[in-house]
Amino acid sequence: MLLKTLSELNGTSGAESLVRTFLQQTIEPFVDIINTDKIGNLIGIKNDSLSGPKVMLAAHMDEVALMIIDITGDGFLKFRPVGGIDARILVSKPVQINNSQVGVIGAKAIHLQKQAERQKALSFDQLYIDIGAKSKEDALSKVKLGDYAYFITKFEPFGDGLYKGKALDHRVGCALLAELLKNDYDFPIVAAFTVQEEVGQRGAKVAAHHLAPNFAIVLEATVANDISEGSDEGWITELGNGPACSLMDSSTLYNAKLIHWVRDVARQNDIPLQFPRGIGSGNDAGSIHISKVGIPTISLSVPCRYIHSFASVISEKDYRACYDLANALLKELPNIFEGSSINFAKEDQF
Amino acid sequence: MDMDLRILEQLTQIFGPSGSEEQVADFISAQIRPYCDEVINDTLGNLIAVRHGTGKKIMVAAHMDEIGLMITHIDKEGFLRFTPLGGVRTSNLVGQRVKFNRGRMGTIGVEKIAKPSDFKLDKLFIDIGAVSQNEAEQIVHLGETAVFVGDFVEVGSRIMAKALDDRIGCFVVIEALKRSKSTNELVFAFTAQEELGTRGAKTAAYVLEPDLAIAVDVTATGDTPKAHPMSVKLGSGVGIKVLDRSLITPPQIKRWMAAVAAEGNIPFQWEVLEYGGTDSGAIHLSRGGVPSGVISIPTRYVHSPAEMVDSRDVQAAVDLLVSLLEHPLE
Amino acid sequence: MNPQMKDARDFLSLISIASGVSGYEFSIASLVRERFEEFSNEVERDKFGNVYALRRGNKNSNKKIMLAAHMDEIGLIVKKIDSRGFIKFTSIGGTDQRTLLSQEVLVHGNQAIPGIIASLSPHQFDKMESSQAVKMDEMVIDVGMPLAKIQEVIQVGDIITIKRQTYPLLNNLIAGKSLDDRAGVVAMKVCLEELSRLKHSHDVVAVATTQEEVGARGAITGAYTLNPDLAVTIDVTHACTPDLKGQVTIDLGKGPTVALGPNIHPAIYRHLVESAHFHRLPIQIEPIPGHSGTDAWPIQVAQAGIPTGLISIPLRYMHTSVETLDIQDVLNSGKLLAYFIASLPDDLEGMLCY
Structure with a gap:
């Protein structure tokens, strides 16, 4: 299964090669041109010779991870996060370095702590990885400065129609994009599997610039905080209620007409859709929509619990619905274009 | 069978802090003597009643002392x-x-x-x-x-009084003892000094050497505004203890108690208590170990002058104890 | 890795992954029984769940040596299921709440159901400088099922364990959950195995005890039941890590520790140290000024008093789910026990009095 492989592959910002290689092999049969650009984005182009709007589909490949920044005299590894990681989730976990060497992040035994210590979170400065090395030299035989450590989590079905795995929040978009590329559309499609989203949507900025599309759809996962019993205010999205179409996040204010169009297409096709409550963090759309003269962009997300943690959770139904919605939108897309610009004929209805 | 709540009222109002349980013992002794073969006061202040039978020796404990x-x-x-x-x-x-x-x-x-x-x-x-x-x-x-000072008051199905911890347990045992037709060897220990660390139960268990033990005591609830999270609710049935600080109920005892409750259509709820302990904590570690369980009566405001129980839970506790004594674990 | 070490590692791995929270040791006990049978004359389980493996001595001695290592582990338990199907829990045994977030768990309901521990106030990963630990009361377990379905398979009172395999690290180190004190159980098995190659006068009873993590309760009843002439407990002890410099002086890989102090009979301590020196086994000395926090504490005062010793396997990150130890220390513990037992005088002269 595509999503399983993508979830279990390791690749953080600036080190996406395993993911890129796998995706390259996966999409090769379905695109006309395939290449990797100067920053590492994997680009697939389909129907380049056709006229009509050029549509960019974007999903980022990188996940959050830990970078080894120092090795102590007695062989323990110090690290810093690549992307947003809450240090509190790291305690008492195994991690994998260089796809081979396992290490553990431990903590001082509860017996040796004072009561007050247990109320304080452990910070990155206090944490370290133990690979069983006897000394700095011993550790250096397995690990170099700048290596990355990744979460170890099996991708598996979970509960009632859900999936659990690491990096789902990052790789769901890749899986959706790769699947969409198998379809035929009668306009040019440029697929960008981007790098360095987690450190500032840097890959997408470059890709949007050189691909210069007329329209862009960003595919990803978004926060679902739907676990509190009382009020649902902070939930953002809810698992099982369909894909989310972003209204606004910290890097993009989405075009209202486009959002209405998405809503209508979802209704016409009987696809569940939700709008996020509250403002999420930004994604590749932030770089794309302000590229050059500006690119009309929408962002479709699969709701995901526990993003940026060891075990994130999505609903299979939401994943399917997100695919269906993206596909339906692509099929409808030529109708709202006149030449290379969007024209909403029935504008007064909004 | 209807419970005689007047007995409970009198029980709660007797003076009996830890170490001074004599008046409680005298009152209980008078109540149960006609139903027992032997009634003994031991050196630590426990009141022990024996009803001879042929099967397993089952110990039932409820403490007489109050804080x-x-x-x-x-x-x-x-x-x-x-x-x-x-x-x-x-x-x-x-x-x-x-x-x-x-x-x-x-x-x-x-x-x-x-x-x-x-x-x-x-x-x-x-x-x-x-x-x-x-x-x-x-x-x-x-x-x-x-x-x-804490009067006995009935408010709807609820009862408020001081010292329901654990005179309610004593009451449940007295009621069950009167009703029981069990043919097992039954020993009832109304214990002393539970509130100081289950001291009476420790010596009683050592002397009695039971095959099986059940303590009857109060437990907390999580059903008041912004309470510490806990699933136990007043009026939702008798509690069957899963664990507290003194005891982890053996799985086979849990299953037995739940099966007997289900068989008799007696409403019960699982009780996970994050603090405190009961006489079973001492009894289950006696000598080579005694398989022990606890019947818990959900109680609000434990250790206050107005502890509160629900009479339906009390009835369920009596029913459960009677049934357990008649159907002991094999 | 030699066959004995590989064997020890595989057994440790097997019982580390198994679940056996205090009071719920049934399945771990069967695994232990099965592996002890090979080197024992009789194996029994008492009503408190303790497993006794008897290996008869070569002489018609009436002396009985008790070995004790606990097989239970710390864990979690369902205390409430909320209206949306998320599970509130509390701990059994000493659990640091900071080790729980984002863990995969198994909820042992009608069957083992996978779950994930989440924070009720989800972390703001872009505001990662939160200095407050998330409290256990603010965490829930997500099993990804609607309430009605959960109620069919999970009840209040069901046990929860961390889902964790073991991981080999460099230099014969191994990491996993509940190595405290499954490593001690493995050491007892190594001892029985070694004894099968040695001559020993006395009967040896290796006891895998229950409920140590909630107050050494299995050892209380087990020592009463067995009433041995002499007892040695095998547990784990804190090994030094960068955050414990100056606080802990025991190192991983330098051999088991031999304890001394009020919990320990001085003659047993001396004899353990002498056995180690004679057989060139590395040991570290661990002075303990009071409560040893192990089964040795209640065993010493069981019945009319039992001369008691304690050896401990150095372990990092105790009571986390990535406890780490050196397999060689486990092997050396088992060997030390065997040499100690084999060299005890027939009448236990000097061991039974001061």
Whole structure:
């Protein structure tokens, strides 16, 4: 299964090669041109010779991870996060370095702590990885400065129609994009599997610039905080209620007409859709929509619990619905274009 | 069968802090003597009743003692300083009335407190209306204990009173003992000094060497506003203990108790208590170990002058105990 | 890795992954029984769940040596299921709440159901400088099922364990959950195995005890039941890590520790140290000024008093789910026990009095 492989592959910002290689092999049969650009984005182009709007589909490949920044005299590894990681989730976990060497992040035994210590979170400065090395030299035989450590989590079905795995929040978009590329559309499609989203949507900025599309759809996962019993205010999205179409996040204010169009297409096709409550963090759309003269962009997300943690959770139904919605939108897309610009004929209805 | 709540009322109002359980023992002894083969008072103050039978030896325990205050100092103006006997909460004390064995009442006052964190037990005192040290010493003596004043009141299906912990347990055992037709060897221990660390139960279990034991005691609930999360609710059935600080109920005992409850259509709820303990904590570690369980009566405001139980839960507890004694674990 | 070490590692791995929270040791007990049978004359389980493996001595001695290592582990338990199907829990045994977030768990309901521990106030990963630990009361377990379905398979009171395999690290180190004190159980098995190659006068009873993590309760009843002439407990002890410099002086890989102090009979301590020196086994000395926090504490005062010794396997990150130890220390513990037992005088002269 595509999503399983993508979830279990390791690749953080600036080190996406395993993911890129796998995706390259996966999409090769379905695109006309395939290449990797100067920053590492994997680009697939389909129907380049056709006229009509050029549509960019974007999903980022990188996940959050830990970078080894120092090795102590007695062989323990110090690290810093690549992307947003809450240090509190790291305690008492195994991690994998260089796809081979396992290490553990431990903590001082509860017996040796004072009561007050247990109320304080452990910070990155206090944490370290133990690979069983006897000394700095011993550790250096397995690990170099700048290596990355990744979460170890099996991708598996979970509960009632859900999936659990690491990096789902990052790789769901890749899986959706790769699947969409198998379809035929009668306009040019440029697929960008981007790098360095987690450190500032840097890959997408470059890709949007050189691909210069007329329209862009960003595919990803978004926060679902739907676990509190009382009020649902902070939930953002809810698992099982369909894909989310972003209204606004910290890097993009989405075009209202486009959002209405998405809503209508979802209704016409009987696809569940939700709008996020509250403002999420930004994604590749932030770089794309302000590229050059500006690119009309929408962002479709699969709701995901526990993003940026060891075990994130999505609903299979939401994943399917997100695919269906993206596909339906692509099929409808030529109708709202006149030449290379969007024209909403029935504008007064909004 | 209807319970006789008048017996419960009397039980709650008897004076019986840890170490001074004699009056409770006398009252219970009078109640149960006709139903038992032997009734014994042991050295630690336990009341032990035996009903001979042929099957397994089953021990049932409920503690007679209640929490109290012990006088440690009488000052020149006749105010009394005290130390807690058992788990007394300082926040429950100010303005409460207390009562000594010989009937003298007092109220609890507090020194001027500068800030809330200074509110400690040693800032409190008992005023028994004496105007001098000399007068006070005529009425109470050092080491004498007092208990809360807390009337027995029925409010709907609920019952409020002091010392429901654990006179409600004693009541359940008395009722079950009267009703039981079990042919097993039954030993009923009404124990002393539970509130000081299940001391009575420890010696009783050592002497009795039971095959199986059930303690009957109160447990907390999580059904009051912003309570500590806990699934137990007042009125939702008798509690079957899963664990507390003193005992992890063996899985086979849990299954047995739940199966007997289900068989008799007796409403029950699983009880996971994150603090506290019961007599079963001491009993299950006696000698080579005694498989032990606990019947819990959901109780709000435990260790206050107005503890509250629901009479339907009490009925369920009696029904469950009767059934368990008749269908012991193989 | 030699066959004995590989065997020890595989057994440790097997019982580390198994679940056996205090009071619920049934399945771990069967695994232990099965592996002890090979080197024992009799294996029994008492009503408190303790497993006793008897290996008869070569002489018609009436002396009985008790070995004790606990097989239970710390864990979690369902205390409430909320209206949306998320599970509130509390701990059994000493659990640091900071080790729980984002863990995969198994809820042992009608069957083992996978779950994930989440924070009720989800972390703001972009505001990662939160200095407050998330409290256990603010965490829930997500099993990804609607309430009605959960109620069919999970009840209040069901046990929860961390889902964790073991991981080999460099230099014969191994990391995993509940190595405290499954490593001690493995050491007892190594001892029985070694004894099968040695001559020993006395009967040896290796006891895998229950409920140590909630107050050494299995050892209380087990020692009463067995009433041995002499007892040695095998547990784990804190090994030094960068955050414990100056606080802990025991190192991983330098051999088991031999304890001394009020919990320990001085003659047993001396004899353990002498056995180690004679057989050139590395040991570290661990002075303990009071409560040893192990089964040795209640065993010493069981019945009319039992001369007691304690050896401990150095372990990092105790009570986390990535406890780490050196397999060689486990092997050396088992060997030390065997040499100690084999060299005891027939009448236990000097061991039974001061």
